Amino acid sequence: MEKLIILPFSIGFIYLLGILGFRFVKWISGLSRLDKLRLIHSLKTRRFFDSLQEVFMEGLLHRKIFLKNPVLGYMHMSLAFGWFLLIVVGHFEVMVSRQSLIAPIYLPVFFRYFETGHSFPLAGIFSFLMDLLLLFVLSGVALAMLKRFKKQLFGMKKTTRLKTGDRIALLSLWMIFPLRLLAEGMSAGLYGNGSFLTSTLGHIFGNLNSETANLSLWTAYSCSLGFFFAALPNSRYMHIPTEILLIFVRNAGVKLKKRNNTYTNIQVFSCSRCGLCLDNCQLSAAGINNTQSVYILKNIRNHNLSDEQLFNCLLCGKCEVDCPVGINTIDLRITQRIESTRQYNSSYEYLEDGPAPKADTVYFAGCMTHLTPGIIASMKKLFQLAGENVWFMDEEKAPCCGRPLMLAGQYEAASKLIANNTRKIIGSGAKRLVVSCPICYKVFKEDYELANVEVVFHAEYILNLIRQQIITLKKGADRIIYHDPCELGRGMGMFEPPREVLRATGKVISIKNEKQMAHCCGGSLGNLKISQPERSLLRNQAVEDYLQYRPDVLATACPMCKKTFSRHPGLKVQDISETVVQALQSKVQPKAVIKKAKSNVLEAELI
Amino acid sequence: MNDLSFLKPASRQIDFDNFDDRLLLYVLQYEPSFFTCISCGGCTATCSAGNLTNFNVRKIGLWLRRGETEKLSEEIQKCMFCGKCTLVCPRDINIRNVILLIKKRIAMLKNENSPA
Ligand code: SF4
Numbered sequence: 191m192e193k194l195i196i197l198p199f200s201i202g203f204i205y206l207l208g209i210l211g212f213r214f215v216k217w218i219s220g221l222s223r224l225d226k227l228r229l230i231h232s233l234k235t236r237r238f239f240d241s242l243q244e245v246f247m248e249g250l251l252h253r254k255i256f257l258k259n260p261v262l263g264y265m266h267m268s269l270a271f272g273w274f275l276l277i278v279v280g281h282f283e284v285m286v287s288r289q290s291l292i293a294p295i296y297l298p299v300f301f302r303y304f305e306t307g308h309s310f311p312l313a314g315i316f317s318f319l320m321d322l323l324l325l326f327v328l329s330g331v332a333l334a335m336l337k338r339f340k341k342q343l344f345g346m347k348k349t350t351r352l353k354t355g356d357r358i359a360l361l362s363l364w365m366i367f368p369l370r371l372l373a374e375g376m377s378a379g380l381y382g383n384g385s386f387l388t389s390t391l392g393h394i395f396g397n398l399n400s401e402t403a404n405l406s407l408w409t410a411y412s413c414s415l416g417f418f419f420a421a422l423p424n425s426r427y428m429h430i431p432t433e434i435l436l437i438f439v440r441n442a443g444v445k446l447k448k449r450n451n452t453y454t455n456i457q458v459f460s461c462s463r464c465g466l467c468l469d470n471c472q473l474s475a476a477g478i479n480n481t482q483s484v485y486i487l488k489n490i491r492n493h494n495l496s497d498e499q500l501f502n503c504l505l506c507g508k509c510e511v512d513c514p515v516g517i518n519t520i521d522l523r524i525t526q527r528i529e530s531t532r533q534y535n536s537s538y539e540y541l542e543d544g545p546a547p548k549a550d551t552v553y554f555a556g557c558m559t560h561l562t563p564g565i566i567a568s569m570k571k572l573f574q575l576a577g578e579n580v581w582f583m584d585e586e587k588a589p590c591c592g593r594p595l596m597l598a599g600q601y602e603a604a605s606k607l608i609a610n611n612t613r614k615i616i617g618s619g620a621k622r623l624v625v626s627c628p629i630c631y632k633v634f635k636e637d638y639e640l641a642n643v644e645v646v647f648h649a650e651y652i653l654n655l656i657r658q659q660i661i662t663l664k665k666g667a668d669r670i671i672y673h674d675p676c677e678l679g680r681g682m683g684m685f686e687p688p689r690e691v692l693r694a695t696g697k698v699i700s701i702k703n704e705k706q707m708a709h710c711c712g713g714s715l716g717n718l719k720i721s722q723p724e725r726s727l728l729r730n731q732a733v734e735d736y737l738q739y740r741p742d743v744l745a746t747a748c749p750m751c752k753k754t755f756s757r758h759p760g761l762k763v764q765d766i767s768e769t770v771v772q773a774l775q776s777k778v779q780p781k782a783v784i785k786k787a788k789s790n791v792l793e794a795e796l797i
Numbered sequence: 798m799n800d801l802s803f804l805k806p807a808s809r810q811i812d813f814d815n816f817d818d819r820l821l822l823y824v825l826q827y828e829p830s831f832f833t834c835i836s837c838g839g840c841t842a843t844c845s846a847g848n849l850t851n852f853n854v855r856k857i858g859l860w861l862r863r864g865e866t867e868k869l870s871e872e873i874q875k876c877m878f879c880g881k882c883t884l885v886c887p888r889d890i891n892i893r894n895v896i897l898l899i900k901k902r903i904a905m906l907k908n909e910n911s912p913a
């Protein structure tokens with residue numbers, strides 16, 4: 191009869207194990223053959239230990255959350271690590287008391303109910319430890335409750351909304367440890383098997399202590415555990431077991447390859463809905479509050495993702511930097527866009543292969559740069575000074591680089607433009623391709639196969655000119671803020687070259703929101719839904735931040751950012767190429783005359 | 798034989814009692830900014846696809862209003878999604894989204910019409 195109290199716990203636990211087993215097998219078998227091999231292989235190498243370490247550091251200690259927000263980190267750590275230790279120490283206690291290495295799973299859970307004697311070796315130390323750990327976990331539960339009602343205390347602006355499944359799981363999780371405290375307290379009062387915490391509680395209960403009350407408390411505790419386990423697979427707490435799988439799969443090198451597969455599910459279920467991705471997402475400045483990564487992940491999981499949400503994101507990548515679980519939010523979203531637009535990719539049959547003039551260097555300005563003629567003029571000037579034999583590939587006409595299509599999910603269509611541009615670039619026999627737009631830079635670097643042609647971003651190109659003293663610049667006293675374009679900074683990891691270029695022309699001031707934490711200008715081509723007035727709100731938010739530092743110039747390395755910021759009245763905005771040309775020492779002689787005439791003729795043929 | 802069909806052009810009359818507004822309504826529902834288009838042609842002047850072909854974004858808007866779904870479904874394929882049109886539009890219309898919506902809706906209509 192007494193053993194009945196373990197029933198709710200056991201049923202919940204077995205159900206949970208069944209579902210987990212089923213899902214994990216389904217997910218792993220859904221990976222491609224190659225990915226499966228990768229996974230198996232990684233288990234035999236050092237990566238296995240790396241993964242174990244990561245599970246410990248992130249899954250239990252929650253190091254990344256700690257670094258971002260210590261209180262939140264402590265909350266996660268006390269719950270996860272505290273509970274883990276309770277289980278481990280509890281098992282040791284049972285092993286010692288029973289003098290055996292094997293004990294039924296349920297015994298450590300209900301130990302104080304069954305073990306009324308309290309006369310095995312080290313019993314005092316164990317009960318002290320267990321009380322201490324219980325206190326540790328309880329402090330986490332208390333913080334979790336506080337966070338639900340007073341999130342500001344945690345420095346969080348927003349917290350996620352809950353569904354019914356989550357509510358049940360949340361409530362039962364909150365109940366587990368307080369009920370355990372009450373039950374163990376009462377048992378301590380009755381049998382004297384507690385330590386500083388539970389014994390004190392037993393004393394406080396005084397005359398209330400009775401076998402019936404004891405039994406009901408333990409039953410309630412068992413029920414809350416059972417409910418939690420049963421609700422877990424359909425709640426956000428599914429992230430706890432899934433995150434472990436994610437770490438192993440990710441460390442094996444598995445990636446999404448422009449199609450959904452079960453790696454999508456693994457990532458989606460690993461999201462703890464901690465909401466850290468909401469904090470720095472700029473969309474909220476425009477009142478857009480239902481399209482951030484956490485909601486997209488939730489919608490994918492619930493099969494109700496709408497295009498309006500999917501395409502309303504700047505793809506700025508801030509949330510990916512912030513996500514403590516390391517979910518590839520950008521990859522995941524682009525993959526959903528690919529799936530959503532698969533049916534209507536264009537074939538661009540009108541593209542023609544024209545003759546490509548021979549040149550050492552090809553310059554591809556890109557659609558956006560054509561809207562900022564200042565950048566083109568500056569680049570031409572620099573090429574001229576360097577005596578570069580350059581072919582300005584899209585001066586008259588050329589297809590787009592393909593990146594805007596990719597941002598909209600149309601990879602197949604983009605591949606047509608890529609093929610056409612590739613043939614021309616290789617046909618020119620050039621050694622390098624210079625681009626002045628990060629949007630183009632990313633796609634040329636990542637998706638083009640250009641054989642021996644080196645893709646160079648204009649910041650690197652200019653830096654090289656400065657270092658080789660092909661151009662000399664006059665350093666002025668201007669205070670310059672450099673705005674990291676999303677595609678270049680977070681997108682390609684290029685932070686320093688543009689800054690170094692600028693340091694040759696003025697004083698570059700460092701600010702709080704830069705590099706990985708840089709703002710998006712709001713102009714992003716990644717967002718297809720946001721309206722212009724909303725874009726202005728995002729831009730203004732960034733500008734306000736920059737103005738605090740009283741810059742003379744806001745420099746950037748992207749025509750799109752430049753165009754977006756230039757619409758703001760109170761700011762002088764320049765591309766780094768323009769800043770450089772402005773700072774040129776006038777006496778430099780052009781080394782050679784640009785071989786423009788020849789390419790002009792050939793371009794005329796193209797028209 | 799010389800092609801003299803231009804002497805007898807097809808009727809360009811639009812029957813407003815009988816026109817296909819499925820595309821237009823869909824676009825307006827999700828991108829209401831299209832309401833304010835003044836057909837200025839700024840988009841067409843800057844268009845990257847228009848630079849390579851005879852593609853004309855302004856005409857896309859016109860055909861959309863006239864319910865010329867057939868013509869649209871061909872023509873719309875030419876856009877390269879570069880976004881220049883959206884940046885130059887003086888009425889701040891999110892043209893890139895208009896194009897995306899047209900493509901999406903046409904794909905939906907095709908699915909509806911094709912026997913499953
Ligand atoms: S996506 Fe990452 S940061 Fe956002 S809620 Fe999920 S786990 Fe947290």
Ligand code: SF4
Nearest residue numbers: 471503504506507509
């Ligand atoms: S990519 Fe940027 S805009 Fe999109 S959800 Fe993440 S933070 Fe927000």
Ligand code: SF4
Nearest residue numbers: 844876877879880882
């Ligand atoms: S997005 Fe399409 S319609 Fe607009 S300018 Fe580019 S190619 Fe032309």
